[in-house]
Amino acid sequence: MAPSTETLTAERILEATEEVLRRHGPAKATVVDVARALGVSHGSVYRHFRTKTALREAVTQRWLDRTCQALAGTAAEDRDPEARLRDWIRGLAEAKRRKAADDPELFATYGVLAGENREVVAAHLVDLIAQLTSIVEAGVATGAFTTPDPEATARAVFEATSSFHDPRHATEWQRPGIDEEFTTLVDLLVRGLRA
Amino acid sequence: MAPSTETLTAERILEATEEVLRRHGPAKATVVDVARALGVSHGSVYRHFRTKTALREAVTQRWLDRTCQALAGTAAEDRDPEARLRDWIRGLAEAKRRKAADDPELFATYGVLAGENREVVAAHLVDLIAQLTSIVEAGVATGAFTTPDPEATARAVFEATSSFHDPRHATEWQRPGIDEEFTTLVDLLVRGLRA
DNA sequence: CAGCTGACAGATATTGAAATCTGTCAGCTG
DNA sequence: CAGCTGACAGATTTCAATATCTGTCAGCTG
Known part of the structure; x- marks a missing residue:
C-alpha cells in the first residue's frame, strides 16, 4: 500500500487493523500486515499500541462501542417505557443479526476477538445493561412496570433475550420462525414486567 | 487392557468410548484407542458402528438422553404446574451446572461433541421442549397459566433460560450471584405466564 | 528532537515428510 | 458360519526444521 502523508494516528491504525482482519481473518492478521497496509514500519505501530494484544483489544472496543451508541438514543428518549423497551431489545437483536448476515466472516472474526477480550466485552455488557x-426505571416511575430491583430485572431481561443477541447463538439466527419466537418471548417478558 | 470374555455389545463400546474420551479428549480419542481399551481389534468396533462419526453421535445421544430421563419425572408428575415448571427449569440448569463443575474436561469434551452433532442436539431439544x-399445558388446564400457544410459550421459556443451561454459557456459571439472577428471571417468566 | 526505521532475539507459525488413523475385506477361528 | 482379525490404501495427524512474527531499541531523518 502506498505510504501516506497523513499523520499516523491511533484511529488510522484501528481502521487499517479492521481492514486487515477483514481480509486475513483473526488467525493470520499480523502487526506487520497492518503496518504494510499503512505504508509504515511495524515499529511505528508499536509507538501507538504497546502490544498486539492491546491493538486487538482497542479494535474490539471500537466495534462494540458502535452498537452501544446506536442504542443509546432509544434508551434516552422520553416516551412510553414499554414501547422503548421493546424497541431497544429489538434494535439490539436486529443490529447483531444484520452484522452477522451482511458480513459473516467479519462477524465471526469479531466473535473470536470477543472471546479473546472478555474484559472489554464485560464492560460493554455493563454499558448495555445500564x-x-x-428504561426499566422509567417504566417503574410511570407505573407501567413493577419490580423491587430495576437493575436485577434489566439484567434478567437482557439474559432472557441473549439467544437473540449473543454472537454465540448466531448460527441459529437463520432458522425460520425466529421473528415469531422473539415476539413471543418479548411479550412474555413485558407481561411479567407490568404492574 | 485385558481382553474380555464378555460379548462385544454396542453398549460396551459406548462405555469404553466415553472412558477414552475422558482420558484423551475429543481431538485425540481414536477408534483404535477404543478397541485397545476393549481388548479387540478396531475392525470389531466397525461391526457395531459404521463410522467413527456414527460412534461419536451415539455416545453424544447417550449422554443427552441421561439428562432427558432425569427430567421426565418432573414433567410427568401430577401437581401444581407452577411449582413443577420452576422445579423442571431449576433441575435442568442444576444438572448442567453440576456436570460442568464435577468434571470440567469431560463437560468440555461433550461440548465439542455437541458442536459436531447438531442434529442429535436438535432432537434432544425437541424432547426437552415437549x-x-x-407442563405449560397442565398450567393452562388448571387455569394457573394463560397463553394462546403453549408450545411457543414453552419454547420461549426454554430460550429465555438458555444462558443458565446452554453449555456455550458454561464459563459464566461460576460468577457470584448467579442463583439470584436465575431466581429473578424465573420469577419474571412465571409472572408473565400467570392468568 | 519527535517520530520513524530496520536489524535483532526470542516466540510463534508454517510446511512437508513420516507416522498414525480410518474404513474395508479376505480369510481365520471357535 | 457368525464374529473376529489384521493387512492394506487413502486420509489425517504429528513432528521437527524452517520461515515469519512480536516486541525492543540504537540510530536515522526531516
Missing part, C-alpha cells in the same frame, strides 16, 4: 436499567 | 410444553 441503558436497559434506565 | 416436556416443558406438557
